Amino acid sequence: MLFNSIEFVLFFPIVFLLYWGIFNRHSARTRNLFLLVISYLFYGWWDYRFLGLIILSSLVDYWCGNAIYRSSRQSAKRFWLVVSLSVNLGVLFFFKYYGFFIQELATVFSSWGYALPTSTLKIILPVGISFYTFQTLSYTIDIYRQRISPTNDPVAFFAFVSFFPQLVAGPIERARHLLPQFNKLKKFDRQVAVNGFRQLLWGFFAKIAVADSVAPIVDSIFAHHTQATAATLLLGAVLFSIQIFCDFAGYSNIAIGTAALLGFDLMQNFNMPYFSRNIREFWTRWHISLSTWFRDYIYIPLGGNRCSKAKHALNIMLTFIISGLWHGANWTFLVWGALHGFLYLITKPFSRSNDQTKPELQQLPAILTTFLLVCFAFIFFRAENIGHAYSYLSRMFSFTSNPFSIKLITNKQLAIAFFFTLSLLITEWVQRDKKHGLDLIDIKPVLRYGIYYLVIGSILFSFQTDRIFIYFQF
Numbered sequence: 001m002l003f004n005s006i007e008f009v010l011f012f013p014i015v016f017l018l019y020w021g022i023f024n025r026h027s028a029r030t031r032n033l034f035l036l037v038i039s040y041l042f043y044g045w046w047d048y049r050f051l052g053l054i055i056l057s058s059l060v061d062y063w064c065g066n067a068i069y070r071s072s073r074q075s076a077k078r079f080w081l082v083v084s085l086s087v088n089l090g091v092l093f094f095f096k097y098y099g100f101f102i103q104e105l106a107t108v109f110s111s112w113g114y115a116l117p118t119s120t121l122k123i124i125l126p127v128g129i130s131f132y133t134f135q136t137l138s139y140t141i142d143i144y145r146q147r148i149s150p151t152n153d154p155v156a157f158f159a160f161v162s163f164f165p166q167l168v169a170g171p172i173e174r175a176r177h178l179l180p181q182f183n184k185l186k187k188f189d190r191q192v193a194v195n196g197f198r199q200l201l202w203g204f205f206a207k208i209a210v211a212d213s214v215a216p217i218v219d220s221i222f223a224h225h226t227q228a229t230a231a232t233l234l235l236g237a238v239l240f241s242i243q244i245f246c247d248f249a250g251y252s253n254i255a256i257g258t259a260a261l262l263g264f265d266l267m268q269n270f271n272m273p274y275f276s277r278n279i280r281e282f283w284t285r286w287h288i289s290l291s292t293w294f295r296d297y298i299y300i301p302l303g304g305n306r307c308s309k310a311k312h313a314l315n316i317m318l319t320f321i322i323s324g325l326w327h328g329a330n331w332t333f334l335v336w337g338a339l340h341g342f343l344y345l346i347t348k349p350f351s352r353s354n355d356q357t358k359p360e361l362q363q364l365p366a367i368l369t370t371f372l373l374v375c376f377a378f379i380f381f382r383a384e385n386i387g388h389a390y391s392y393l394s395r396m397f398s399f400t401s402n403p404f405s406i407k408l409i410t411n412k413q414l415a416i417a418f419f420f421t422l423s424l425l426i427t428e429w430v431q432r433d434k435k436h437g438l439d440l441i442d443i444k445p446v447l448r449y450g451i452y453y454l455v456i457g458s459i460l461f462s463f464q465t466d467r468i469f470i471y472f473q474f
Contacts, residue, residue, distance in 0.1 A: 001045040002468060003254045004208055011042070012258065019262055020188050032159040032182050035262075042164035043128070050126040053091060058161045060087045061136040065143045065150040077144055084140040092133050095125055100329030127472050128168030130326060134293055136161055139175040141297060148176045156182040165258040169251045169471040171269040171289035178266070186263035195439075196260025201455055202438040203253030209420045209458040211246035212467045214239045217413055222382055225392045233396035240382045241375045242421055245274060247470045248287070253436055268435060272428050274374075275359040277366040278350070279343045282374060294323050317341040327381070328473065332389060336380040343373055358433050420458065 001007050015038055023034040044051050064084040071077045093101075139157075142148045151157050160179045166172075221228055221236030228236070252269035259266045273285035283291050299319040305312045317338065324337020359367060379396075383389035427437040438455065440448045 001042050003251065003258075004204070004212075004463070004467065007045065016261060024186060024188075028183055028185055029153065029155055031185075032153075032155045035164075035182075036155060036159040036162060039159065039162040039164035039167060043162065043167055046127055047124070050129075053095075053126055053129065054132060054162050055158075057088055057091070057133060057136050058158045060084060061140050061161075062150075062154055062157050065140050066152075068140060068143050069150045081140060081144045084137065088133050088137055092129060095129060097329045125473065131170050131172055132161055132167060134172050134290075135174075138172075138293065138297065139179075142175060151179060151183075153183070163259070163264070165255040165262075165264075166266055169248070169255070169469055170287075171252060171255065171267050172293055173266060173289070178264070181264050189263070192263065193261050196257040198257070198438040198440075198452075199253050199260065199436050200257025201452070201459075202436045203250045203255075203257060204459050205250075205437075205455045206246040206253065206424060207250030207469070208464075208467075209455075209462045210417075210424050211243045211250060212464060213413075213417045213420050213462055214243040214246070215467060217417055218243050218382070222388075222392070225388075225395060228395065230396050230398060233392060237375045237379050237382075237396070239417065239421075241274075241371070241378050244378065244381070244470055245270070246424065251469045251471065271435075272432050274371050274425075275367055275429065275432055276370050277359060277363050278370055279340065279347050279373065282370060283340075283344070290323070290326070294319050294326075298322055313345055316344060320344065331386050332380045332383050335386065335389070336377055339377045339380065343377070416462075420462070423458075 001011060019031070019034065023031045040051055040054075043054065061084055064080045067080040068077045071080065139148075139150075143150050156179065159182055160173075160175065163173075163178070218236055218240045221232055222240070225233060225236070249270040256266045256268070267289055269287060269289050271285040271288065273282050276282035276285055299315055302315040302318060303311055304315060307315070320337045320341030321334060322337070324333045324335070324340075327333040327336075379392055380386075380389045383392060424437065431437050431439060438452070440451060
């Protein structure tokens with residue numbers, strides 16, 4: 001079920017009323033059972049067959065978590081951790097990377113003169129598998145590291161794994177933050193609910209008004225890049241960067257807002273990343289739940305920065321390459337990750353640790369430089385393959401005839417996309433010290449409600465149900 005669908009518009013109010021009107025009067029276990037059933041219904045709406053994978057992952061990690069905790073010998077603890085890692089990563093590899101691996105292997109053997117038979121099995125990638133796999137893995141790893149104790153309530157754990165607001169595209173929550181919230185009896189807090197609705201509304205604006213208005217332009221430019229001018233291709237790269245941010249940050253804000261309406265607190269996943277002043281700061285603001293996951297479970301175990309400079313640089317590159325591969329089975333994602341690792345390393349000596357300070361106008365050159373570097377890397381992320389990316393970049397930097405004319409786009413498309421994009425960027429700049437663009441409690445009610453109605457009008461004007469979220473494919 002998509003957030004931007006009529007089904008969800010009908011589904012969530014019913015869940016909200018049942019949750020606060022009936023089930024919240026019962027025990028925590030009954031309430032969690034309701035959330036579990038609702039979450040399975042939400043996910044199964046897409047394809048009920050893949051519910052088995054979520055149940056398998058939940059069963060394995062619930063069992064392994066308790067087995068790790070109960071084991072007295074370190075070797076036994078390690079065994080159960082390996083079981084958890086093997087099952088989860090094995091399932092993830094099969095569905096996400098098996099076809100790519102077999103095809104690449106066949107290509108290598110073919111170059112040596114051997115025809116390697118490949119499976120013709122058509123494997124469908126289950127929505128959200130990368131997200132809930134990492135969420136459950138952090139549970140067993142943290143128990144192994146003695147940072148948390150396992151839960152003895154399977155219903156609470158299964159609800160934690162499948163919690164529908166963030167099930168298919170994050171944020172990737174840690175058990176120590178989200179799991180205890182399933183054990184608390186909640187009381188409806190009007191202020192929390194109102195704040196959650198504001199964030200949900202801002203997420204819908206980012207996704208529907210901005211990302212979905214920009215998407216047809218981006219699709220046209222990338223599909224017909226050989227017919228486009230340099231300026232058109234540069235515009236396509238910039239607009240894709242806007243699209244993917246608004247699409248994914250929009251999902252995250254909807255998820256956080258939806259969870260807040262049910263009394264749950266989810267971590268912030270985006271913190272206005274396009275106002276970053278360097279690549280290092282960008283990665284403290286972009287997809288925070290994933291970047292911190294890789295920091296804690298990949299980068300630090302590799303040695304982090306407590307090693308030689310060469311090893312430290314290697315740890316950074318490996319972490320970025322693995323994060324690129326996490327996004328999908330394509331060489332373009334690996335190049336995208338490696339590019340960010342390279343940019344991180346070469347800009348690190350000139351980067352101040354200013355990611356917690358508010359960006360200012362005098363820092364605009366650094367902000368624009370960082371944004372353009374991110375746009376450049378995103379060309380590989382969006383391209384269908386390496387050849388597509390190379391062709392796109394070659395033409396973009398080829399200033400032959402009329403390099404600054406814009407083609408493949410109608411004036412109406414461009415005007416609507418620019419209007420909504422500028423509205424979002426200006427709002428986020430003004431609100432850059434807040435959690436989201438509609439955190440407007442400090443301004444007069446007349447102006448505040450006027451903005452709310454404009455946002456709602458923009459969403460209704462742009463609403464269409466055929467645009468899935470980009471990160472569903474990961």
